[in-house]
Amino acid sequence: MYQILKQIVKTGIKTETPPQADGSMRLVEQRLQQAILEAFGGALAIRQVDAGSCNGCELEIHAVNNAYYNIEGLGIKFVASPRHADLLLVTGPVSRHMELALKRTYDATPEPKLVVAIGDCACDGGIFGSGDADGSGENYATCGKVSNVIPVDVVVSGCPPAPTAILQGILTAISARK
Amino acid sequence: MPIKHPNLKLSRLTDALPAWAGDIAVDDLRAVCRQVHDGGGRLVALWGSDVRQCGGGFKLHVVLINETGLVCLNVPLHAEHPNYPDISDIFPAANRMQRAAYDLLGICAQEGHDHRKWLRHGAWRSGSFPLRKDFDAAASRTVEADDYPFVQVEGQGVHEIPVGPVHAGIIEPGHFRFSIIGERVLRLEERLGYVHKGIEKRFERMSLQQGAKLAGRVSGDSTVAYAWAYAMAAEGIAKVTPSNNALWMRALLLERERVANHLGDLGYLGNDVALSFGFAQFWILKEQVLRNNATLFGHRYLMDAIVPGGVAVHLSIEGKHIIEQECDMLEQQVRILRGIYDEHAGVQDRFIGTGVVTPKLAAQLGLCGLAGRASAQAWDARVQFACAPYDKLDVQMATYRNGDVAARVIVRFDELFESLRLQREILARLVSDDAAPVLLERLPANGFGIGMVEGWRGEVMVAIHTDAQGGLARVHPHDPSWQNWPLLEHAIIDNIVPDFPLINKSFNLSYTGQDL
Numbered sequence: 062m063y064q065i066l067k068q069i070v071k072t073g074i075k076t077e078t079p080p081q082a083d084g085s086m087r088l089v090e091q092r093l094q095q096a097i098l099e100a101f102g103g104a105l106a107i108r109q110v111d112a113g114s115c116n117g118c119e120l121e122i123h124a125v126n127n128a129y130y131n132i133e134g135l136g137i138k139f140v141a142s143p144r145h146a147d148l149l150l151v152t153g154p155v156s157r158h159m160e161l162a163l164k165r166t167y168d169a170t171p172e173p174k175l176v177v178a179i180g181d182c183a184c185d186g187g188i189f190g191s192g193d194a195d196g197s198g199e200n201y202a203t204c205g206k207v208s209n210v211i212p213v214d215v216v217v218s219g220c221p222p223a224p225t226a227i228l229q230g231i232l233t234a235i236s237a238r239k
Numbered sequence: 240m241p242i243k244h245p246n247l248k249l250s251r252l253t254d255a256l257p258a259w260a261g262d263i264a265v266d267d268l269r270a271v272c273r274q275v276h277d278g279g280g281r282l283v284a285l286w287g288s289d290v291r292q293c294g295g296g297f298k299l300h301v302v303l304i305n306e307t308g309l310v311c312l313n314v315p316l317h318a319e320h321p322n323y324p325d326i327s328d329i330f331p332a333a334n335r336m337q338r339a340a341y342d343l344l345g346i347c348a349q350e351g352h353d354h355r356k357w358l359r360h361g362a363w364r365s366g367s368f369p370l371r372k373d374f375d376a377a378a379s380r381t382v383e384a385d386d387y388p389f390v391q392v393e394g395q396g397v398h399e400i401p402v403g404p405v406h407a408g409i410i411e412p413g414h415f416r417f418s419i420i421g422e423r424v425l426r427l428e429e430r431l432g433y434v435h436k437g438i439e440k441r442f443e444r445m446s447l448q449q450g451a452k453l454a455g456r457v458s459g460d461s462t463v464a465y466a467w468a469y470a471m472a473a474e475g476i477a478k479v480t481p482s483n484n485a486l487w488m489r490a491l492l493l494e495r496e497r498v499a500n501h502l503g504d505l506g507y508l509g510n511d512v513a514l515s516f517g518f519a520q521f522w523i524l525k526e527q528v529l530r531n532n533a534t535l536f537g538h539r540y541l542m543d544a545i546v547p548g549g550v551a552v553h554l555s556i557e558g559k560h561i562i563e564q565e566c567d568m569l570e571q572q573v574r575i576l577r578g579i580y581d582e583h584a585g586v587q588d589r590f591i592g593t594g595v596v597t598p599k600l601a602a603q604l605g606l607c608g609l610a611g612r613a614s615a616q617a618w619d620a621r622v623q624f625a626c627a628p629y630d631k632l633d634v635q636m637a638t639y640r641n642g643d644v645a646a647r648v649i650v651r652f653d654e655l656f657e658s659l660r661l662q663r664e665i666l667a668r669l670v671s672d673d674a675a676p677v678l679l680e681r682l683p684a685n686g687f688g689i690g691m692v693e694g695w696r697g698e699v700m701v702a703i704h705t706d707a708q709g710g711l712a713r714v715h716p717h718d719p720s721w722q723n724w725p726l727l728e729h730a731i732i733d734n735i736v737p738d739f740p741l742i743n744k745s746f747n748l749s750y751t752g753q754d755l
Binding site for chain 2: 064065068069075109110111112113114115116118119120122123124126127128142143154156158159166188189200201203220221223
């Protein structure tokens, strides 16, 4: 126990200042009322869904939880079920094999809900090609971007996006329209 | 020459690896597999290709490995009836690979008892095959209901827990079907393929350079290993050798990838036994490595740093100092944290004896990589088939016999320290040459090459076939997770359900790497 406490004291506080919301990341206008956003801002619950990524984006979503970005320090935490969530954090491209699971996850999330799409593939299919909702896309196995399958509020580009960008996307989703 | 058979003529493939290839008739396949198996060899990968446009039928490709090197057996198959004998009784790891080869290309392993689909769920029609050159994506589109016959466990008090594809953590999707009695797991059956995103088909439209980017995104956490294996396969076909500097740089990047992943896993393994201190500490260290990567090489995970022919990054003298300081810092910090893990009764109680894979079972089923070494499977491509520059490094392999979570943790710690040592050695020998790198533009026609690299998870292999114009006719990336996923089903037996996340994390296998 002494060793653990000593190490914690020696490590000190690493947390950095969080980024500001950025309206240019919005895909659609803010739909939620100020009062709801304020409640979200106090305690946001996120359900992460990998809908077909190469797991690169997941690495950075893990990193958002580390001491430097300290997402929990902002009152935001990742939860185990969509039924507990206010916001879905989705990586893509959406594989056809995950299409139904993603739709069901979205349906299981109670209203009001927000969706943030993380990474180039979630924004436009990325290197895996622009799949399409009806099968006419470049890739037989994917539906392409997340907004082809469920409504998306905010997109965060990057391959993978840095943790600050992910944090910024989440904060944008819960900020009032400026 | 690693394998002798009267009907097998092997030719040497590349200089980077002891690798050979040769054609063999479908009737002789089993005899050669049996011989390699009996000599202690393993199956590395199995895939197929469509060569009907070149006047052939289909081809089955089986890569085997023994102590002398790699052999790729090319088996010509009939255009109308592309059948071959099942080899999953010799190499159990072949089961899922054979089923995937059928789903994607329609080549069929006969006499096998398991013909369930594997990578195909409902996204394309049964009887149509994406990797055939005449595949019509629009016509094959379907919304078929996806039913999959899981093996049922029956008996008084037995019930099932279905988990996934969307899991409770920040983790890739897959389905796990537990049959349990009380808390005890009687059987686990995995169903993967959810993140199948047509990677192999996608390669066929790409240039060599685009392909390198895609190879680096087969499994994002192993981007260096994939990019290097891809480059090695391409360089083998073109018969070029990258500069010494480029090779040292690749090894440096690969060891940095190993360190970053081991740090992350060690943190999560602490977290999974309720020592969140471990997560906080290890992820601070990992973040520092990632930030140095971004500063020095322009990408936190080192994507696109390795290109066919060389590397796309450069390291200055100051950069070397930064890495040296980082290595010293990590060495000191990880020693402290290892001491804390070792002394922590609660942690050791959860680690020791949990999720055991015995050496005998590991050998039977072909467990490889980090998890294999924790169950006494002494395979490490950096040691046995040390391609340059590992031939000058004398890597110390970490192996243990216990095969439990604790052993997989120990192997990670040992490999982490070894990677720090290797990085220092590499830095001492890395000489900056300012000569412009000679990058590969195109590949020769009708070539075939294999690259294999010991990534942090295990051996990553990439095979490239070129067409008559030198384009990418077929690229097959192979992840060590193919071999190791089935072992997870065994490791969980007789453990309790709450230990599954811990056991799963101790393997940390790739979903995307095997779903392709």
